[in-house]
Amino acid sequence: MQYIQAIIFIAVTLVTFYFFFKKGKEIYNNIQLGRSADIQNKGGLKSMILLALGQKKMFQNMIPAVLHLCIYVAFVITQIELIEIFLDGFTGSHRMFFHAVQGSMAGEGMYNFVISFIEVLSVLALIATVIFLVRRNLLRVPRFVMPEMNGWPKMDGNIILYWEIFLVFCIFLMNGADAALYPGKYGFLISDNIIAPMLSGFSEGTLHFMERFGWWGHILGVLAFLNYIPYSKHLHIMLAFPNAYYLEETPAGKVENMPNITNEIKAMFDPNFTPAPVSEEAANEKFGAKDATDLTWKNLLDAYSCTECGRCTDACPANQTGKLLSPRKIMMDTRDRIEEIGEGIKKEGKEFKDEKALLGDYISEEEVKACTSCNACVQECPVSINPLNIILQLRRYMILEEAKSPEEWNVMFNNIENNMAPWQFSPMDRDKWKEELEEAE
Ligand code: SF4
Numbered sequence: 217m218q219y220i221q222a223i224i225f226i227a228v229t230l231v232t233f234y235f236f237f238k239k240g241k242e243i244y245n246n247i248q249l250g251r252s253a254d255i256q257n258k259g260g261l262k263s264m265i266l267l268a269l270g271q272k273k274m275f276q277n278m279i280p281a282v283l284h285l286c287i288y289v290a291f292v293i294t295q296i297e298l299i300e301i302f303l304d305g306f307t308g309s310h311r312m313f314f315h316a317v318q319g320s321m322a323g324e325g326m327y328n329f330v331i332s333f334i335e336v337l338s339v340l341a342l343i344a345t346v347i348f349l350v351r352r353n354l355l356r357v358p359r360f361v362m363p364e365m366n367g368w369p370k371m372d373g374n375i376i377l378y379w380e381i382f383l384v385f386c387i388f389l390m391n392g393a394d395a396a397l398y399p400g401k402y403g404f405l406i407s408d409n410i411i412a413p414m415l416s417g418f419s420e421g422t423l424h425f426m427e428r429f430g431w432w433g434h435i436l437g438v439l440a441f442l443n444y445i446p447y448s449k450h451l452h453i454m455l456a457f458p459n460a461y462y463l464e465e466t467p468a469g470k471v472e473n474m475p476n477i478t479n480e481i482k483a484m485f486d487p488n489f490t491p492a493p494v495s496e497e498a499a500n501e502k503f504g505a506k507d508a509t510d511l512t513w514k515n516l517l518d519a520y521s522c523t524e525c526g527r528c529t530d531a532c533p534a535n536q537t538g539k540l541l542s543p544r545k546i547m548m549d550t551r552d553r554i555e556e557i558g559e560g561i562k563k564e565g566k567e568f569k570d571e572k573a574l575l576g577d578y579i580s581e582e583e584v585k586a587c588t589s590c591n592a593c594v595q596e597c598p599v600s601i602n603p604l605n606i607i608l609q610l611r612r613y614m615i616l617e618e619a620k621s622p623e624e625w626n627v628m629f630n631n632i633e634n635n636m637a638p639w640q641f642s643p644m645d646r647d648k649w650k651e652e653l654e655e656a657e
């Protein structure tokens with residue numbers, strides 16, 4: 217019987233990992249559809265440890281940070297028990313780690329301590345999960361009820377929380393039934409002292425069934441979760457790491473210059489300026505981005521790493537004053553669009569084209585125009601995602617390629633072009649004003 221179980225377990229695990237890596241490869245390919253990114257000063261390991269592993273920015277808001285920490289630490293530490301479950305599954309054994317140390321007081325003590333520690337963390341994670349469910353569904357926190365959270369995003373957030381409850385239930389059922397079957401064999405803090413006494417009235421057969429149900433339920437839940445992650449906002453638990461590694465560490469709000477435009481401006485200010493010769497490709501360069509494939513791969517990695525938490529939208533002055541713009545939606549739309557393009561390429565090959573574009577079909581011009589470039593969204597994001605960079609690229613396309621600037625801005629653009637300054641004074645008038653100032657000194 218144990219061999220049949222091991223064979224089923226190995227087959228299920230292989231199928232799960234096959235589909236997980238298949239989807240992972242698709243996401244990688246989609247990210248590669250973006251332009252190259254010139255990252256001069258990447259955050260590297262330091263930013264990966266502080267932002268992704270240490271969740272440094274989460275601690276700007278203590279209560280949610282502590283609740284997240286409970287779930288996060290439980291998730292990380294539970295992997296020890298998960299390794300044992302996997303090894304048991306592959307070999308058909310039962311509590312392999314315990315049997316390896318059985319008979320040694322120190323070894324058994326350490327085993328019981330680790331499992332008890334996992335149990336305590338699991339209870340804390342359970343409490344945090346229930347609080348998150350209440351906050352998300354009953355308290356109607358504004359950032360969770362915005363229009364972009366209707367439908368799948370809301371369901372996605374809830375599914376994952378219910379899933380966590382199921383996994384915790386299974387682990388306690390497994391440990392509790394095991395402790396009830398073998399009184400005194402283990403010393404698990406919660407299972408031995410609280411759950412086993414509650415299960416003691418059940419027959420041996422029922423306890424065996426419960427233990428196996430908990431074991432299979434937990435491992436199948438984990439494997440299903442692994443396959444679900446690439447389709448969910450929870451992809452951030454993996455992508456937050458490379459995303460933090462490649463984080464561009466520039467001063468807050470720094471805007472990338474466009475070399476062609478910079479040359480024109482320099483030529484306006486200095487008639488002797490000779491721009492360096494540019495390649496034909498650079499001369500024909502498209503300004504800004506119209507579709508997701510015009511963005512850089514880092515923008516696309518940002519989109520896949522977004523947790524949809526809405527902290528950026530909460531801090532956005534445009535959103536606060538009732539404008540249509542939500543930086544979270546910018547990230548969600550970018551991800552949806554690159555997924556759509558990726559699906560199209562999968563079916564029709566690299567030549568795939570549809571009539572849609574990120575700007576216009578997903579993100580409206582009104583949203584793009586509403587941004588004040590204040591950088592608050594980047595500042596607030598717990599994983600330093602940069603919605604502003606995407607907005608600026610879309611806006612550059614709108615204005616420089618399609619000449620769709622708001623009427624009020626055109627006056628300023630005309631002034632820059634004719635007067636070399638945003639104001640309505642000719643250079644001669646400005647020189648005169650300067651001379652007058654100098655004479656007055
Ligand atoms: S930079 Fe734009 S999108 Fe970001 S918070 Fe400011 S106004 Fe909102």
Ligand code: SF4
Binds near residue numbers: 523524544597603
């Ligand atoms: S961009 Fe950052 S702050 Fe905004 S929803 Fe995504 S993870 Fe949250």
